[in-house]
Amino acid sequence: MKPAAFDYVRAEHLDEALGVLGQEGSDARIIAGGQSLMAMLNMRLAKPKTLIDIMRLSDLGRIERNGGTITIGASVRQAALLEWPELRHSLQLVALALPWTGHVQTRSRGTVCGSIAHADPSAELPLVLRALGGEVHLRSAKRRRRVAAQDFFAGMMATTRSDDELIEAVSFPALSRRCAFREVARRHGDFAIVACAAVETADGVRLAVGGVADVPATREFPRLEGSALDDALNGFSYELDARDDVHATARYRRDLVRMIGRDLVREVLQ
Amino acid sequence: MSRLQAGRRHTVRFTLNGKPCVGEVEPRLLLTDFLRHQIGSTGTHVGCEHGVCGACTVEIDGKPARACLTLAAQIDGCELRTVEGLAPSADRLGILQAALKRNHALQCGFCTAGILMSLDSFLRQHKRPDEEDIRDLLSGHLCRCTGYAPIVRAAMQAAEELVDQNQEKTNA
Numbered sequence: 001m002k003p004a005a006f007d008y009v010r011a012e013h014l015d016e017a018l019g020v021l022g023q024e025g026s027d028a029r030i031i032a033g034g035q036s037l038m039a040m041l042n043m044r045l046a047k048p049k050t051l052i053d054i055m056r057l058s059d060l061g062r063i064e065r066n067g068g069t070i071t072i073g074a075s076v077r078q079a080a081l082l083e084w085p086e087l088r089h090s091l092q093l094v095a096l097a098l099p100w101t102g103h104v105q106t107r108s109r110g111t112v113c114g115s116i117a118h119a120d121p122s123a124e125l126p127l128v129l130r131a132l133g134g135e136v137h138l139r140s141a142k143r144r145r146r147v148a149a150q151d152f153f154a155g156m157m158a159t160t161r162s163d164d165e166l167i168e169a170v171s172f173p174a175l176s177r178r179c180a181f182r183e184v185a186r187r188h189g190d191f192a193i194v195a196c197a198a199v200e201t202a203d204g205v206r207l208a209v210g211g212v213a214d215v216p217a218t219r220e221f222p223r224l225e226g227s228a229l230d231d232a233l234n235g236f237s238y239e240l241d242a243r244d245d246v247h248a249t250a251r252y253r254r255d256l257v258r259m260i261g262r263d264l265v266r267e268v269l270q
Numbered sequence: 271m272s273r274l275q276a277g278r279r280h281t282v283r284f285t286l287n288g289k290p291c292v293g294e295v296e297p298r299l300l301l302t303d304f305l306r307h308q309i310g311s312t313g314t315h316v317g318c319e320h321g322v323c324g325a326c327t328v329e330i331d332g333k334p335a336r337a338c339l340t341l342a343a344q345i346d347g348c349e350l351r352t353v354e355g356l357a358p359s360a361d362r363l364g365i366l367q368a369a370l371k372r373n374h375a376l377q378c379g380f381c382t383a384g385i386l387m388s389l390d391s392f393l394r395q396h397k398r399p400d401e402e403d404i405r406d407l408l409s410g411h412l413c414r415c416t417g418y419a420p421i422v423r424a425a426m427q428a429a430e431e432l433v434d435q436n437q438e439k440t441n442a
Contacts, residue, residue: 001319005276008297008343016271038339039320042300049276051297053344079333103410105388106321108333109340188409190322 003041007050014059015141017052017166022141024050025163031055032075035102035110036118060168065090071137071171078107078115078125090174093132093197096181097124103189113167116152119159122191122211124183126153130216131179131197131208132172136161139168146171153215175199180264183211184256186247193248194256198264205268207233207261212240212253223269233261274343282346286311287355295342302326304342305352313353313383317412324411327384328352334388334410353383356390365435366390366428373424377415385411389425397436399429 009028011017021028029048031037032055040046054060060073063084070090072081078101081087081094088095101124102110115125116136129136129149136152138145138161147160154160161167183195195210204222219236221229237257242250274280279294286309293308302319305311305328317325319338326337329351356364363371366389376382385408392399392407404425408418 002300002303003298005296005298007276008274008341010272010274010343012271020271034341034344035321035336035339038341041298042319042338051341055344099406103324104392104407105324105327105334105336105410106339109330109335188406 001042001044003038004044004047006041006048009050009052010056011052011054012056014054014057014139014168017054017057018139018141018164020050020052021166022164028052030074030117030166032114033077033110034114035106036114036120054166065174068174069171070174071169072112073169074111074113074167076112078102078110078112079104081112082107091172092175093128093179093181093199094125094172096179097128097195097197100124100181100183100185100189100192100195106189113170116170117159117161117167119153119157119215120191121156121214121216122193122195124181124192124195124210127195127197127208127210127216128181129170129172130218131199131206132175134170134172136167137169137171138162138165140164140166144168149216150218156214177201178268180267182260182264184260194253194260196257196260196264198261198268200268205265207236207265209236209240209257209261212237212242212257221265224265229262229265230258233258233265236261280343282342284345284347285349287351291350293342297341297343299342301328301337301340301342301345305337311352311354315380315383317380322412323381324384324388325381327387327411329387329391332391334391351387351390353386356386365431366393366425369424369428369431370421373420373427375416375420375424381411381413381415385413385421389428393425393429393432397429397433399425401426 028050031051031053055075060075062073064071134149135146177200179199181197183192185192192211197208199206206220208218210216237254242253244250274297282293302316305314315325317323321336321339327334328337404422
């Protein structure tokens with residue numbers, strides 16, 4: 001299908017984008033790489049009156065390190081982050097998960113912040129942001145605020161962003177802790193049936209699961225082994241309220257959470 | 271800031287396969303439809319129209335991208351390459367194209383234009399790819415005829431031939 005008609009605004013400065021967004025609110029949508037939004041427009045799942053293109057705002061195109069935090073601007077493409085020389089060293093979990101985000105052909109245009117704004121429950125970048133305890137930097141014409149990942153994702157493709165706000169950047173803590181990532185999808189690069197990320201914590205491991213609940217979910221586990229670990233993972237898998245859909249049954253999803261979860265917890269804690 | 275109004279046509283300037291090009295587009299016009307219906311470059315195919323099948327893959331500023339997930343208005347100032355730009359002349363196939371033909375890496379050919387564009391940009395950046403790299407790249411394309419094995423074989427052969435060709439050029 002083809003998108004419904006809209007005005008296309010090419011912003012040259014952030015103030016312009018914020019001004020239009022402030023005036024038009026929910027009638028306007030920000031477009032960056034467009035790799036999620038364009039599909040929604042083509043299927044007419046989204047019918048904004050105005051699209052605001054922010055890809056020419058050079059201020060938003062930076063990857064910056066500030067102490068222990070890495071901040072990624074709204075127009076940084078996924079391919080650009082993959083090519084960032086410090087990625088593997090500073091953001092190991094992102095380096096592991098990003099090759100699973102879409103395909104070469106979509107990462108070339110899709111942005112990091114765009115995937116997080118879209119908030120698909122099975123997408124990798126929201127999962128990793130949640131697993132690492134990152135933040136979303138929101139900005140409107142009137143104010144700036146930062147929202148923790150756990151408070152940002154509100155439901156399936158729903159976030160706590162207000163209509164007059166855009167995502168200016170996202171930030172990840174640069175952790176030197178052990179971490180692991182794995183996912184199961186029908187085809188590499190398709191949306192995950194289940195994706196899991198694990199990060200070592202002071203007294204155990206944090207496991208984050210995507211593709212099962214409406215939002216990426218995390219659970220802290222102490223150092224468990226054997227049947228105690230299996231029981232804990234089993235409990236977690238049921239709490240996620242897995243559902244049947246065309247891709248997989250709820251039971252299969254729970255199975256994947258238990259199996260991938262166990263592998264990743266062991267990998268991180270070994 | 272420029273606002274392109276819905277329902278009106280706006281000028282976009284870009285290069286298509288090395289040649290300057292100008293078009294008039296409504297904001298909602300997809301790059302696929304612009305190429306096929308306005309420019310008349312029907313080599314770029316339209317499959318799923320939501321970025322999954324890869325048939326519409328073109329090169330935007332040297333990188334493979336989905337034309338169906340790109341607005342024609344967004345390519346203002348960009349360098350665009352499509353499958354029409356691959357053959358060195360009207361009566362000759364390029365190395366990659368010839369390798370696909372030789373290996374029977376296409377049957378119906380619907381997916382081929384997109385696969386060629388992905389492989390073309392990939393092989394320019396990766397001189398000695400292994401099979402896993404090629405398969406990872408091809409995960410962005412759906413082919414319902416070949417089962418991918420002949421496409422992978424053709425890509426590996428083309429990679430070798432491109433290296434040989436470059437060496438000959440350097441030696442000469």
